[in-house]
Amino acid sequence: MSLETTETLNTKPEGHEKNLKLLATVDELQQKGWQLTKWVDGHDILLYKYEGDVKAISNVCRHFGGPVGYHKARGGKFTCLWHNWEYSCKDSTCLTHPGLPLRQYELKIQNNEIYINLEG
Amino acid sequence: MKTYTMKLECEGEMDCPKEVVMWNYYDHEHLVGTHFTYYKKARVLAERDDWALVYRSGNMPIFGIPISGMGLQFMEGNVMKTFHKDSIGFLLEQETHFFDLPNDRSKVKVIYKINVPKFMKLFEPLFQKMFQSWFKNVWAEDAPMRLRRWKVYKLGFKDFKGIDYINKKLPKPEKINYPTYEFTPPIPVFSDIKQPEGMERPFASSVQLGYND
Numbered sequence: 001m002s003l004e005t006t007e008t009l010n011t012k013p014e015g016h017e018k019n020l021k022l023l024a025t026v027d028e029l030q031q032k033g034w035q036l037t038k039w040v041d042g043h044d045i046l047l048y049k050y051e052g053d054v055k056a057i058s059n060v061c062r063h064f065g066g067p068v069g070y071h072k073a074r075g076g077k078f079t080c081l082w083h084n085w086e087y088s089c090k091d092s093t094c095l096t097h098p099g100l101p102l103r104q105y106e107l108k109i110q111n112n113e114i115y116i117n118l119e120g
Numbered sequence: 121m122k123t124y125t126m127k128l129e130c131e132g133e134m135d136c137p138k139e140v141v142m143w144n145y146y147d148h149e150h151l152v153g154t155h156f157t158y159y160k161k162a163r164v165l166a167e168r169d170d171w172a173l174v175y176r177s178g179n180m181p182i183f184g185i186p187i188s189g190m191g192l193q194f195m196e197g198n199v200m201k202t203f204h205k206d207s208i209g210f211l212l213e214q215e216t217h218f219f220d221l222p223n224d225r226s227k228v229k230v231i232y233k234i235n236v237p238k239f240m241k242l243f244e245p246l247f248q249k250m251f252q253s254w255f256k257n258v259w260a261e262d263a264p265m266r267l268r269r270w271k272v273y274k275l276g277f278k279d280f281k282g283i284d285y286i287n288k289k290l291p292k293p294e295k296i297n298y299p300t301y302e303f304t305p306p307i308p309v310f311s312d313i314k315q316p317e318g319m320e321r322p323f324a325s326s327v328q329l330g331y332n333d
Binding site: 065069118 | 279290
């Protein structure tokens with residue numbers, strides 16, 4: 001989701017968006033160098049900005065469960081700490097094993113707050 | 121020539137079953153992943169069931185002492201024995217004892233031994249300092265790996281698949297049943313670690329954001 005097109009409503013997501021969970025603020029993400037990871041309700045999330053878009057993907061490597069976002073991304077890819085499996089920052093495809101992409105999460109950004117849909 | 125055995129014992133406890141720790145010790149690929157600051161290259165020369173012959177090169181965390189050589193590791197019950205011949209010529213004998221503790225916890229005791237000419241006995245404090253430091257540093261890197269491995273396992277993680285409710289965008293089950301964690305070597309590999317070129321670390325340094333577990 002592009003930061004330039006974020007909504008500025010003064011209400012929190014509700015109704016059909018009840019699955020949305022507050023993940024972080026844009027300021028927090030910026031302070032962490034535009035990449036952070038967080039556990040939310042059994043989901044380990046890797047939140048980052050890539051080419052102007054804020055994205056959220058699973059931080060759980062499909063190989064053995066390692067932390068994909070342990071290292072700061074370089075060259076447009078994440079390298080899992082444990083066994084160096086690589087994933088594309090652009091679309092979370094696995095560059096080491098193309099059949100095993102990381103799950104992407106829907107995001108909503110309102111009033112500087114980043115919400116994530118754990119079922120979307 | 122009379123010899124003397126320099127010896128050091130180190131212990132640590134983990135909040136996970138001992139089988140997870142064993143998995144960690146038999147996972148050769150993580151040497152140049154998790155321990156990328158120490159190990160530059162690893163190659164599995166041969167591996168069958170619960171034994172492996174592994175070549176490793178890198179630097180120890182103290183004084184950056186270069187290390188390279190081959191190590192044979194195998195299991196005898198709940199003890200992993202390792203014979204590591206380094207490039208200097210010493211033979212390091214390592215015994216790693218695994219113990220169950222209540223509530224899915226475990227204890228590990230590692231015994232390092234080197235036989236040296238008797239006149240080298242005075243270097244034992246240095247040997248102990250080096251290997252105490254080695255144990256402490258490597259343990260600090262392995263501990264979060266073991267804990268995370270156990271954590272995702274309890275969430276239903278399957279090797280080369282992942283966690284079902286995450287990948288299939290399903291609600292997280294209220295209760296997740298998981299079988300007893302089993303250690304079944306050899307660990308499957310997906311890299312060139314068994315090829316002549318071996319497996320090299322991807323970079324020597326990085327901006328490390330760390331674990332969040």
